[in-house]
Amino acid sequence: MTQFDYDLFVIGGGSGGVRSARLAAAMGKRVAIAEEYRFGGTCVIRGCVPKKLFVYASQFHEHFEDARGYGWTVGDTSFSWKALIEAKDREIARLEGLYRKGLENAGAEILETRAELVGPHNIRLVKSGKVVTAERIVIAVGGSANPHASLPGYELCITSNDAFHLEELPRSIVIAGGGYIAVEFANIFHGLGVDTTLIYRGKEILSRFDQDMRHGLHEAMEAKGIRILCEDIITKVSRTAAGGLLAETKNNGHLSTDQVMLALGRDPNTAGLGLEAAGVAVNDRGAVIVDEYSRTNVPNIYALGDVTDRVQLTPVAIHEAMCFIETEYKNNPTAPDHDLIATAVFSQPEIGTVGLSEEDAAKRFEEIEVYRAQFRPMKATLSGRQEKMIMKLIVNAADRKVVGAHILGHDAGEMAQLLGVSLKAGVTKDDFDRTMAVHPTAAEELVTMYSPTYRVRNGERV
Ligand code: FAD
Numbered sequence: 001m002t003q004f005d006y007d008l009f010v011i012g013g014g015s016g017g018v019r020s021a022r023l024a025a026a027m028g029k030r031v032a033i034a035e036e037y038r039f040g041g042t043c044v045i046r047g048c049v050p051k052k053l054f055v056y057a058s059q060f061h062e063h064f065e066d067a068r069g070y071g072w073t074v075g076d077t078s079f080s081w082k083a084l085i086e087a088k089d090r091e092i093a094r095l096e097g098l099y100r101k102g103l104e105n106a107g108a109e110i111l112e113t114r115a116e117l118v119g120p121h122n123i124r125l126v127k128s129g130k131v132v133t134a135e136r137i138v139i140a141v142g143g144s145a146n147p148h149a150s151l152p153g154y155e156l157c158i159t160s161n162d163a164f165h166l167e168e169l170p171r172s173i174v175i176a177g178g179g180y181i182a183v184e185f186a187n188i189f190h191g192l193g194v195d196t197t198l199i200y201r202g203k204e205i206l207s208r209f210d211q212d213m214r215h216g217l218h219e220a221m222e223a224k225g226i227r228i229l230c231e232d233i234i235t236k237v238s239r240t241a242a243g244g245l246l247a248e249t250k251n252n253g254h255l256s257t258d259q260v261m262l263a264l265g266r267d268p269n270t271a272g273l274g275l276e277a278a279g280v281a282v283n284d285r286g287a288v289i290v291d292e293y294s295r296t297n298v299p300n301i302y303a304l305g306d307v308t309d310r311v312q313l314t315p316v317a318i319h320e321a322m323c324f325i326e327t328e329y330k331n332n333p334t335a336p337d338h339d340l341i342a343t344a345v346f347s348q349p350e351i352g353t354v355g356l357s358e359e360d361a362a363k364r365f366e367e368i369e370v371y372r373a374q375f376r377p378m379k380a381t382l383s384g385r386q387e388k389m390i391m392k393l394i395v396n397a398a399d400r401k402v403v404g405a406h407i408l409g410h411d412a413g414e415m416a417q418l419l420g421v422s423l424k425a426g427v428t429k430d431d432f433d434r435t436m437a438v439h440p441t442a443a444e445e446l447v448t449m450y451s452p453t454y455r456v457r458n459g460e461r462v
Helices: 015-026 041-046 048-069 081-106 180-191 211-224 314-329 358-364 379-383 412-424 429-433 443-447
Strands: 006-011 031-034 109-111 115-119 122-125 131-139 143-145 172-176 195-200 227-230 234-239 245-249 254-257 259-262 266-268 301-303 343-345 351-355 367-375 389-396 402-408 454-457
Touching (some): 006 015, 006 115, 015 041, 015 081, 015 131, 048 180, 172 254, 180 195, 180 211, 195 254, 211 227, 211 402, 245 259, 343 412, 351 412, 358 367, 358 402, 402 412, 429 443
Parallel strands (some): 006 031
Antiparallel strands (some): 245 254, 351 402, 367 389, 367 454, 389 402
16 A cells, blocks of 8 residues: 555546546546536536537528528528527536546546645645645646736626626627637627627737738638727726726727627636645746656646646647656656647638648748648539638648648638648658549648749748
8 A cells, every 4th residue: 555545636627637537547546636616627618619519509690691592591590599508508518427427437536626735745625624645646727718807897808718608698799819719709709690899919810820821811700790900909898887898999999899808818727726835836927837748846746738838729638648647657758749739710711720830931941832722612602602711731842841731711620630640640742742632622722732832932932
């Protein structure tokens, strides 16, 4: 018997925590996992999953319109926000149950409580006050929306958490932020018929994405009727006599609206976690500092997922958890691989992307070839919808390796997953060229762009 109550104690029942606990318990380790809210964490309860369900809900409006061009007559339609929320909540409860079941079946002890560190091997269960000990500890507490407390009137605003439970669908909303969460919610609300304004302090939405994707999406969103105010910020929010909100902006006057949503980044959930007591170091943003194996400065304490502020995505948190298991319990030191992570923005149209943007590739390589196609997808012909798809491959001219692939358009996220496999395997442009097209699809453009649209040499387009 060891001197500890548990071999492994996991704090946080989200993507990374559940995977670590489940795999360790399945190996026969004595594992406990503490969750202060609901198992499944941000992704399942108030992130990726409910968001994607909302995305689907918001697309029907366009489907009904498009149907006409294909000979269908769609009768009167109406939308019930309440019915959507109820259906979404049922699905989330089902998934939460699956997460709990997975943990139970593996033999992990489920603790429904907040947990805080009181020493390098000691954890206090806040609900009971009991202190337990563990040989190893995984911190997987995730992050939460930055409340932007310095904004006068911030307490009148909502975050993505609240957006999943609004009593009523607002008639209008102003969303502050230019990251993927802000952009996705702008499209969701607009699709559900809400008068939507996006306000972002940067020059263009979605910094770090490829310029063509950013501009292309910006144009498409504006064409749909979403108002986008770049290089501007909200300076104050106040309640009007009529019960609505007034958002004062720096450059665009006063915006009168039903709701203001702040999507201004996410902070690691480390406040009050007892990291000082355990001697765990954090950076100036409060994120736990880890080495390449997700180990903190305290050798028996690991941290993974959003709390480490590396790449804030569910599959990354899960991958880091699996690497932790390999390293600690399978005698196979494995560092998480953060290179070439395929990802999507579930905007409308979607962005699917993997690898370097044109801008980053041009900085890294002496010469790159850019293959770019912009076209009207086939479905838009009969529907009459004015929309364009953009596909782009970035190739390092020196060795012909495809170093970036970017798509704007329907199902771009699905395509990015497969491109991710190819790029990870080190695919060259010649491999794309000798791959037969699947016809008729939009994706076939990826293998039929034979000559470069342009080259970029030493940072200059030639
Ligand atoms: P989390 O999933 O956040 O889990 C942490 C858990 O710890 C939470 O359940 C929390 O309640 C609990 N906790 C915190 N402190 C304590 C404590 N002291 N004691 C006990 N429990 C505690 N990622 C994607 O890949 N694709 C997407 O489409 C996507 N969409 C998103 C949309 C939104 C609106 C948001 C907010 C996020 C989205 N993400 C998406 C990001 C994704 O949700 C996170 O990267 C992922 O959930 C991180 O997993 P994690 O295990 O690090 O933390």
